[in-house]
Amino acid sequence: MTGNKVESFLKSELEKKNALLFVLIDSEESKLESSQKLAQDVEKIGASAILVGGSSATDQIEMAKVVKGIKKGIKIPIILFPGNITGVVPDADAILFSSLMNSENPYFITQAQALGAPSVLKFGLEPLPTAYLVIGDGTSAWFVGSARGIPFEKPKIAAAYALAAQFLGMRFVYLEAGSGAKSSVTPEMVKTVRKAFNGFLIVGGGIRDTKTASDLVKAGADALVIGTFLEKGGSIKKLAEITKAIQRSK
Numbered sequence: 690m691t692g693n694k695v696e697s698f699l700k701s702e703l704e705k706k707n708a709l710l711f712v713l714i715d716s717e718e719s720k721l722e723s724s725q726k727l728a729q730d731v732e733k734i735g736a737s738a739i740l741v742g743g744s745s746a747t748d749q750i751e752m753a754k755v756v757k758g759i760k761k762g763i764k765i766p767i768i769l770f771p772g773n774i775t776g777v778v779p780d781a782d783a784i785l786f787s788s789l790m791n792s793e794n795p796y797f798i799t800q801a802q803a804l805g806a807p808s809v810l811k812f813g814l815e816p817l818p819t820a821y822l823v824i825g826d827g828t829s830a831w832f833v834g835s836a837r838g839i840p841f842e843k844p845k846i847a848a849a850y851a852l853a854a855q856f857l858g859m860r861f862v863y864l865e866a867g868s869g870a871k872s873s874v875t876p877e878m879v880k881t882v883r884k885a886f887n888g889f890l891i892v893g894g895g896i897r898d899t900k901t902a903s904d905l906v907k908a909g910a911d912a913l914v915i916g917t918f919l920e921k922g923g924s925i926k927k928l929a930e931i932t933k934a935i936q937r938s939k
């Protein structure tokens with residue numbers, strides 16, 4: 690896919706819905722059949738995109754199968770969420786082409802991107818330029834990405850990174866508390882980042898209830914990412930309630 694089809698789609702969804710739900714499918718956790726059904730179910734309740742990735746998803750073949758398999762059954766875009774170059778696979782619509790700006794390892798800031806870029810082009814994936822900011826510590830993304838986690842109670846630091854991302858031309862910021870995080874990023878941090886950053890603001894990690902979700906959206910999040918809640922058996926009905934709540938919150 691060329692151009693900015695997915696980015697335009699997300700913008701138009703945002704105009705209609707005020708805030709979006711992205712569901713993360715970790716190809717290491719969910720096998721093909723369950724992923725296909727899950728993707729269809731969450732599309733029905735109003736999810737705007739499916740993210741496929743994992744911080745330790747090194748099985749490129751399995752990941753490619755999951756992407757190809759779920760693609761057939763849904764209309765919403767599949768956006769790759771790579772934790773490394775092994776996360777770049779064909780048949781998806783777009784990729785969070787992210788730089789872990791607060792990593793201590795330049796590999797996660799620019800080298801993985803350089804190594805992955807030719808495949809992104811070859812597979813025709815739309816790159817969504819994303820500043821990936823890891824908040825707090827102790828999670829897989831934090832450990833694997835050698836992040837110097839931004840403290841939860843330091844919103845101004847997150848906002849400074851987001852502003853730098855904007856000056857660098859990135860159109861997406863992803864505030865990541867980490868998959869399965871005990872608590873999500875604070876609404877205060879979202880609010881402070883929102884004031885500094887004009888682009889598309891994604892928030893994820895540890896979101897599993899309606900109040901947290903709607904508070905984050907009220908604070909200015911454009912899209913929330915939910916993964917672990919479903920992996921741990923959370924119901925589609927509850928996810929539908931969360932979706933409704935965020936689409937009323939702004």
Ligand SMILES: CC(C)=CCC/C(C)=C/CC/C(C)=C/CC/C(C)=C/COP(=O)(O)OP(=O)(O)O
Nearest residue numbers: 742743744772787789801805829830833834868
């Ligand atoms: C652009 C390209 C080719 C690569 C980007 C490489 C970067 C910046 C990686 C950031 C570091 C990292 C390991 C991010 C992980 C992102 C991710 C897919 C998180 C999902 O979390 P889970 O994998 O579900 O967590 P668990 O491992 O705990 O399940």
Ligand SMILES: O=P(O)(O)OC[C@@H](O)CO
Nearest residue numbers: 868869893894895916917
């Ligand atoms: O798995 P959860 O905690 O929902 O987090 C989603 C995503 O932000 C992880 O990268």
Ligand SMILES: [Mg+2]
Nearest residue numbers: 715718743868
């Ligand atoms: Mg996971």
